Amino acid sequence: MYRIEPDALNELIQSLQKERYTVIGPTLRGEAIVLDTITSASELPVGKTDEQSPAKYRLVDKAEKTFFGASVGPHSWKQFLFPPTLKIFSARKRGETFEVSEDIESPESSERYAFLGVRACDLSAIQIQDKVFGGGAYRDPAYLRLRHQAFIVAVNCTRAGGTCFCTSLRTGPRARVGFDLAITEVIDHGHYLLVEVGTDKGEAVLSSVTRRPAQDEEIEGAEHAIRAAAQLTGRSLEPDQTREILYSNTEHPRWDVVAQRCLSCANCTMVCPTCFCTNVEDVTDLTGSVADRVRKWDSCFTLDFSYIHGGSVRPSSRARYRHWITHKLASWVDQFGTTGCVGCGRCITWCPVGIDITEEFRVIRETYLLNARGKSST
Amino acid sequence: MASVLELSSDRTEVAASPMLPRPFVIKKVRRETEDTFTVELDPREGRSRFEFLPGQFNMLYVYGVGEVPISISGDPAGSTLVHTTRAVGAVTKAMAELRRGDVIGIRGPFGTSWPVAEARNKDVVFVAGGIGLPPLRPALCEILSHRESYGKVVLLYGTRTPSDILFKDELEQWRARFDLEVFITVDRASAGWRGNVGVVTTLIQKAGFDSRNTLAMIVGPEVMMRFTTIEFIKRGVNPDSIYLSMERNMKCGIGLCGHCQFGPVFICKDGPVFRYPQIKDLMVKWEI
Numbered sequence A: 001m002y003r004i005e006p007d008a009l010n011e012l013i014q015s016l017q018k019e020r021y022t023v024i025g026p027t028l029r030g031e032a033i034v035l036d037t038i039t040s041a042s043e044l045p046v047g048k049t050d051e052q053s054p055a056k057y058r059l060v061d062k063a064e065k066t067f068f069g070a071s072v073g074p075h076s077w078k079q080f081l082f083p084p085t086l087k088i089f090s091a092r093k094r095g096e097t098f099e100v101s102e103d104i105e106s107p108e109s110s111e112r113y114a115f116l117g118v119r120a121c122d123l124s125a126i127q128i129q130d131k132v133f134g135g136g137a138y139r140d141p142a143y144l145r146l147r148h149q150a151f152i153v154a155v156n157c158t159r160a161g162g163t164c165f166c167t168s169l170r171t172g173p174r175a176r177v178g179f180d181l182a183i184t185e186v187i188d189h190g191h192y193l194l195v196e197v198g199t200d201k202g203e204a205v206l207s208s209v210t211r212r213p214a215q216d217e218e219i220e221g222a223e224h225a226i227r228a229a230a231q232l233t234g235r236s237l238e239p240d241q242t243r244e245i246l247y248s249n250t251e252h253p254r255w256d257v258v259a260q261r262c263l264s265c266a267n268c269t270m271v272c273p274t275c276f277c278t279n280v281e282d283v284t285d286l287t288g289s290v291a292d293r294v295r296k297w298d299s300c301f302t303l304d305f306s307y308i309h310g311g312s313v314r315p316s317s318r319a320r321y322r323h324w325i326t327h328k329l330a331s332w333v334d335q336f337g338t339t340g341c342v343g344c345g346r347c348i349t350w351c352p353v354g355i356d357i358t359e360e361f362r363v364i365r366e367t368y369l370l371n372a373r374g375k376s377s378t
Numbered sequence B: 001m002a003s004v005l006e007l008s009s010d011r012t013e014v015a016a017s018p019m020l021p022r023p024f025v026i027k028k029v030r031r032e033t034e035d036t037f038t039v040e041l042d043p044r045e046g047r048s049r050f051e052f053l054p055g056q057f058n059m060l061y062v063y064g065v066g067e068v069p070i071s072i073s074g075d076p077a078g079s080t081l082v083h084t085t086r087a088v089g090a091v092t093k094a095m096a097e098l099r100r101g102d103v104i105g106i107r108g109p110f111g112t113s114w115p116v117a118e119a120r121n122k123d124v125v126f127v128a129g130g131i132g133l134p135p136l137r138p139a140l141c142e143i144l145s146h147r148e149s150y151g152k153v154v155l156l157y158g159t160r161t162p163s164d165i166l167f168k169d170e171l172e173q174w175r176a177r178f179d180l181e182v183f184i185t186v187d188r189a190s191a192g193w194r195g196n197v198g199v200v201t202t203l204i205q206k207a208g209f210d211s212r213n214t215l216a217m218i219v220g221p222e223v224m225m226r227f228t229t230i231e232f233i234k235r236g237v238n239p240d241s242i243y244l245s246m247e248r249n250m251k252c253g254i255g256l257c258g259h260c261q262f263g264p265v266f267i268c269k270d271g272p273v274f275r276y277p278q279i280k281d282l283m284v285k286w287e288i
């Protein structure tokens, strides 16, 4: 554990650049904090924090000049490891036949990213996508290439966001595994950054940064701030028995209630750091001599998603919302051994009508518990 | 939560993309009906035989148009790769335009297969609705080429009209065999049709099989599969011996695109062939 001063954050960024990383971090764009390339600590959202609630997101100024004072915004790291559009191959016409070539060294897939400011929930989301793209019989080579090359600087949360619920899902607020370095920004007794080393790669990057071993009370100060954040998370989602609860309630009247509000806009799936669904598009040039196959993010909320000749398998938004939440909380467990929700709260904040996954699940769960109690008492 | 990635692992291991099709040349095109055609394919490079298991499918890429899942319909012992496709939309209609010498991109084979080994020493009943016959054909061929290992073998086949009947010549040959019973029915008869009219489930009573020692393989529209399964169970066939092949939208065939989810299963990698109890609870629900 080391202590570095706020000024030394720039040295860390430079050290990463020296290792040929493109540093990505939170930065201000208009009215939101997004993730983009940064070249100095001054591009971080200094002195900003956010207020989030269902369908609401607002930036506000803080008294302290913190770097990591805001929680997660509309972007997640998946847009770098799993780009929203990716060319799978180019096919070239050669007389009767065609040749297929893969763009292995395309700019999207050969980047070396250093992610600065990965929250514990998002770190869990990356580990979930590792299982999706790298854990099965067939793997996604573009994802794995980018993932192997990525450097992760986690940041522990010392303030609960307005819509998140990591504590209940045990995905945060502290980053536990899977980072190269983890920072806790402390402001209570002077402004300093506590840095934990996760890997040798992390140690090497840190070696050129001005630092000193942290003292016990500095470590305790950071621990205290993380514990406080854990206690302040407003929402919760009980992760036990999600499969039993959702599988046995496919005809619950609540699905009709939520369907009346849901616009099937797909925002929740786009902002979700674990959603992995894709579509493919074929694009030919004007002469027809080159045909590119492009992979794009897709969403189970679109009508086309489940189309088979004659119609969509899930024409109603009732069925699509049910599919989405059931996948996130239940079938994901069957498929990948973990839920597909890390409690980041993005889908709640960015839903235009403020549908809240924790609330929808709570209603279904209560019915389940009531029925279970009814059964055991008779 | 530990990461499953071996971050130090050899990068070359992940280099080849499973999304890259391999060019295959069309050796033969045969028109089966008004809207359905069969293609025979050979790899453009390297003349190796295409190994697959009955019931598996490939992703077929038509240059510049798109890619669709199509079951393999050829005899596993055959020398070429065979697909039988009904032209229904953008990709399949473009494929129907292709001729001998044209090239199709192939990825596969993918998915689970029919339980031809488990069916040994049992009566075997195949039930096909419409375009459901091609996915069953490899299993039927394999069983017929080891005919002595099986009990009775029955094919029940239903189509919309007599002119939609696929593999007509072969069906005639099969009908002439004493060791295979073939029953065909149509939804709507036309002039000159003297066979059965009605849904395929009505054929089950005609077929004589020992229900306590029967294995059934079913492919067709979901409602047809549901009613057929119910009928078999009513007649005492063990639900564990009933197999179905499912269909969902597919964009990758390898468990990565998410489209083919059916509750917790991915049809592309956990299916398309399922043992009935695996998906029983899902089949009775709407819009799953």
Ligand SMILES: Cc1cc2nc3c(=O)[nH]c(=O)nc-3n(C[C@H](O)[C@H](O)[C@H](O)COP(=O)(O)OP(=O)(O)OC[C@H]3O[C@@H](n4cnc5c(N)ncnc54)[C@H](O)[C@@H]3O)c2cc1C
Residues within 6 Å of the ligand: A307, A308, A309, B057, B066, B067, B068, B069, B070, B071, B072, B084, B085, B086, B087, B088, B089, B090, B091, B092, B093, B131, B134, B135, B246, B247, B248, B249, B250, B251, B272
């Ligand atoms: C495992 C499996 C095996 C199949 N085997 C055969 C076969 O042997 N012969 C045959 O004729 N058909 C088969 N089908 C159906 C075939 O894939 C569709 O008819 C085909 O995808 C239609 O594509 P299109 O572009 O011509 O139609 P459009 O109506 O233009 O469809 C647009 C897109 O929707 C999707 N789609 C539409 N219908 C289906 C469908 N039924 N299943 C999956 N995706 C669909 C495809 O991505 C398609 O590109 C199979 C489907 C699956 C899932």
Ligand code: SF4
Residues within 6 Å of the ligand: A268, A271, A272, A273, A274, A328, A340, A341, A342, A343, A344, A345, A346, A347, A348, A357
């Ligand atoms: S479902 Fe919602 S809260 Fe859960 S990980 Fe996705 S966006 Fe975050």
Ligand code: SF4
Residues within 6 Å of the ligand: A269, A274, A275, A276, A277, A298, A299, A300, A301, A323, A324, A325, A327, A328, B258, B261
């Ligand atoms: S919730 Fe929908 S979009 Fe997200 S991974 Fe599941 S099926 Fe795909």
Ligand code: FES
Residues within 6 Å of the ligand: B249, B250, B251, B252, B253, B254, B255, B256, B257, B258, B259, B260, B261, B266, B267, B268, B269
């Ligand atoms: S077809 Fe893509 S996951 Fe099954």
